[in-house]
Amino acid sequence: DAGVIQSPRHEVTEMGQEVTLRCKPISGHDYLFWYRQTMMRGLELLIYFNNNVPIDDSGMPEDRFSAKMPNASFSTLKIQPSEPRDSAVYFCASSADASNYGYTFGSGTRLTVV
């Protein structure tokens, strides 16, 4: 089991550019979560999916952020246009059953917007 796979590991982009972060969850996990981590705000839940359907996107900061899960093995988080304040580490996590097993996190994507 390769775990939760995120790409890219690092991303540096200029303000105004579109950024796409990718996540491959663990096979068989029905839940997928996107988190953002910054020094100021800590760990924030942005959105989560169950069986590819978005369940709660109340944490998405603004319309510039969008997330999709076209199938059970792939999800994207897109920021368009990006701004310097979007700089953070973005984590993807997946779970079969949060209450019994918790989450498995990916290694994260460190995004820097200059």
Place this chain on the structure above:
Amino acid sequence: AQSVTQLDSQVPVFEEAPVELRCNYSSSVSVYLFWYVQYPNQGLQLLLKYLSGSTLVKGINGFEAEFNKSQTSFHLRKPSVHISDTAEYFCAVSFAGYTDKLIFGTGTRLQVFP
């Protein structure tokens, strides 16, 4: 309302000293409890979990935690820390009836000095 509190944002200790990282929760329903560890530049890893049964739970790397229902706490302990335990530690809770997701505390930075 359900919530998770980690009162200590930072805990400095010397190597080989014991440590306790505090976690309290607020809930009117049953809970499932987790501790995660995040080493520098890595994702979060599950350290241990309490679902039911014995209130003393042992995890990886010599850590243990005790569930105290009357005090609504789930403190993490280690009798003798190593330099390599320097990391961020997150307490997380799943609340019965809301088991889709975990609610994370704000994290405690454990700094072990030689």
